[in-house]
Amino acid sequence: MDYKKLGFRCGLEIHQQLEGKKLFCSCKTSNLNTTEPDITFERRLRAVAGETGEIDKAAKHEMEKSKKFIYEGDSEDCCLVEMDEEPPHSINPEAVNAALQLAVMLNAKIVDEIQVMRKTVIDGSNTTGFQRTALIAQDGELKTSKGAVKIPTICLEEEACQKKEDSKDFVKYRLDRLGIPLIEIATDASIKDPEHAKETAELLGMMLRSTGKVKRGIGTIRQDVNVSVSGKNRVEIKGFQEIREISKIIEKEIERQISLKEKEDAHVRKVEDDGSTSYMRPMPGAARMYPETDVIPFKVDISKIESAELISDKAKRYEELGINKDLAKVLAKSDKAELFEKFTEEFKNIKPSFIAETLISSLREIKRKNVDVEKIKEKEFEMIFKAYDKGKISKSSIMDILSDIAEGRFKNIDHYKVEEEADTEKEIEKIVKEKPGLSAGGYMGLIMAKFKGKVDGKKAMDILKKFMK
Ligand SMILES: [Zn+2]
Structure with missing residues (x-):
């Protein structure tokens, strides 16, 4: 399909949840929703006129349904x-700092003062009848393969309540x-085709994760897509779960718009x-914003913004340390990246690639046995690298140590000590x-079984050669 010829216009809105406390109180954001609730109450909400004096179309649509919440x-x-x-x-x-970091990555103009606004939302998903939102930066730019x-x-x-x-x-x-x-990033409508929408969403997702302050997992990031072709009204599509589906869903939506005989109103x-997609509600208008007078404006101190390294740059840096490309990518994205940085600094004699393999590949292998690798913490890794650095344990015993820690069998590092050379001989x-x-292979099998990882394979081979002559 020739998307340019079709007059394809497409923009994204990305919503990403942040780790830490809530935006306007000190409550936790564990977001489990699995516990038995100990708070219950009911409300009815009413639409109020916004700054322009009119009641928002989307708000009215909800109010007409007149449900109890x-x-x-x-x-x-x-x-x-x-509870309002x-x-x-x-x-x-x-949260402000995370948004500011992102603004720097996207080369956007940061506001002098953050003014919180109220955006009318009357489907009950906010107990107040509005969502608080604050502009952090404007006029940024994302570099992509297509401009x-x-x-x-x-x-x-x-963030709103969960239905x-x-x-x-x-x-x-x-x-x-x-x-x-939530950090909300909006692009303009210059996305060129469905694949380009996917690339844009992936790049923005990578930048958000690069701040190191975002939540991970299903439902913590959401993408809304605005899309239209010449002669048709804009449609907003909500509820993407999987980023890789974006291009397919946009293609379907364009086909749907082209097949329409009559012009529809813009809608969500x-x-x-x-x-496939289905009608949800009318498009909200500009009538839904007014200032939040309960929150005092926040002065931005640009000199205090911490810079964050992009995950893609970090992966490149790891590759330069001699780590293979795939492992470097996984490590840069993972929550073990910080530990990796710490240990490469602390243990300068251990190859960075070995530290990376231990933190990522070895752990992944142990995880396959269905054990809880979360039991292996910074302290445990440090103990292992320390012992290895001093030559107390061999490379081949590390998997056993990690497994034993994960499965609760670990007692003492001395148990895995390499044999004294004289004893080994x-x-x-x-x-x-x-x-x-x-044969040499036959002896090695017996030797490795005997020492169970307490001797280095190469060293054992050297000794064996002496006796095989
Ligand atoms: Zn609270």
């Missing part, structure tokens, strides 16, 4: 702010997710399980004498 939550994750019984506290400075994509806005927003049940008379929401900080659609001599006439 039921909220449930765990008091560990929610306080009076989420108390005004919001000042904006979470760590630059402009980033008109980078905002910080609060649990939608019946004829009420909607039930889980309150715990409400208030988790959601992605169904089979990759004596043992090898004995093996050769007991079973004369074997």
Whole structure:
């Protein structure tokens, strides 16, 4: 398909949850939603006129449904702010910092002062009837393989409640997710084709993860796509779960728009399980924003913004340390990257590639046995590298040590100590004498079984050669 000829216009909006505390209170953001709720209350919401004096179309659409909203939550994750019984506290400075780091990566113009706004949302997903949002930076740019994509806005927003049940008379929401900080990045409509949309989403996702401050896992990042072709109204598609589906879903949507006989109103659609989309609600208008007077504006100190290294740059740097390309990529993305940096600094005599293999490949292998590798922490790795650095243990015993720690069998590092060279020689001599006439491979099998990783293979071979003459 010739997307240029079709007048293809496409832009993305990415929402990424941040780690740490909530945006306007000190509640945790464990986001589990699995505990028994100890908070329950009900509300009805009403649309109010925005700055322009008119009631927002999308807000009215929800109000006409006139449903009751039921909220449930765990008091560990929610306080009076989420319940809208108390005004919001000042904006979470760590969340602001993450958004500022991203603004720097995207070369965007950072605002002097962060002013929180209220955006009318009346489907009950916010107990207040609005979502708080703050502009952090404007006019950024993302470099892609098909040219630059402009980033008109980078905002910080609060996450909404999670919908649990939608019946004829009420909607039930889980309150715990409400208030988790979200970075919202919007691109302009210059994305050139469906594949380009995927590339753009992937690059932005990589930049967000590069801040080291984002949540991971399903539902922690969401992409909305705005798309249209010549002569058709813009449609927003929500609810992507998998980034790799983006191009396919956009292709389908374009086919749908082309096949339309009459012009539709601009509207929001959601992605169904089979990759098709269905009508969700009208497009919200400009009438939905007004200032949040309960939060004082936050002065931005540009000199205090920490810089973050892009994951892609980090992977390149690791490759230059002699780590193979695939492992370097995995390591740069993983939560072990920080440990890797620390250990390469601390153990200068150990090859960085060996540290990387231990932290990533060895751990992955142990994980296959279905054991809890989370038991192996910084302290344990440090003990292992220390012992290896001093020649106390051999390379081949490290897998055993890691397995034993993960499976709760580990007692003492001395247990894995390499044999004294004199003892090793004596043992090898004995093996050769007991079973004369074997091949080197045959002896090595016996030797390695005897020492169970407590001797270095190459060293054992050297000793063996002496006795085999
Ligand atoms: Zn709270």
